[in-house]
Amino acid sequence: MPKVVYPGSFDPISYGHIDLVRRGLNVFSEVTVAVARNEGKDPLFTTAERVEMVREVLKDTPNLKVDSYGGMTVDYVHSVGASIILRGIRTISDFEYEFQMALTNSHFADDIEMVFMMTSSKYAFLSSHFIKEAVTLGGDVSAFVPPLVEQRLRERLVDTSGGS
DSSP, X not given: OOEEEEEEOOTTOOHHHHHHHHHHTTTSSEEEEXXXXXXXXXXXXXXXXXXXXXXXXXXXXXXXXEEEEOSOHHHHHHHTTOOEEEEEEOSHHHHHHHHHHHHHHHHHOTTOEEEEEEOOGGGTTXXXXXXXXXXXXXXXXXXXXXXXXXXXXXXXXXXXXXXX
């Protein structure tokens, strides 16, 4: 079975991402979660912090690698000897964006395939933006992210000094 790369910002990793990794491992012999170093997106967590969280929450997952990369995703996929990019689709708008990305990637590397996997319905509404906003507003996000991630989100987003 071929190797696959699951790229993304993972800022932060959620149960939706974890579900996709585990389901991907039912199809592929190995999944590499590739955390993108795209500082243009103004991530909440550094690349190193995101890699560490992904490694920690998926530490007992066999046939999984976690790495970071910069530059073009297709170049990274080639560098690790994979030939497939795994992407999750939650909504129609996700599909439109991913379809455009797939066509662009095929221009640069027509030997790499994009495989889209529908997000499990219980995670279809999740987005890192809404998770971060809920934490900022004091919401309970334990159904959306692992405890370690929730703790890190609270440390980063919630003023615990008692001031305003």
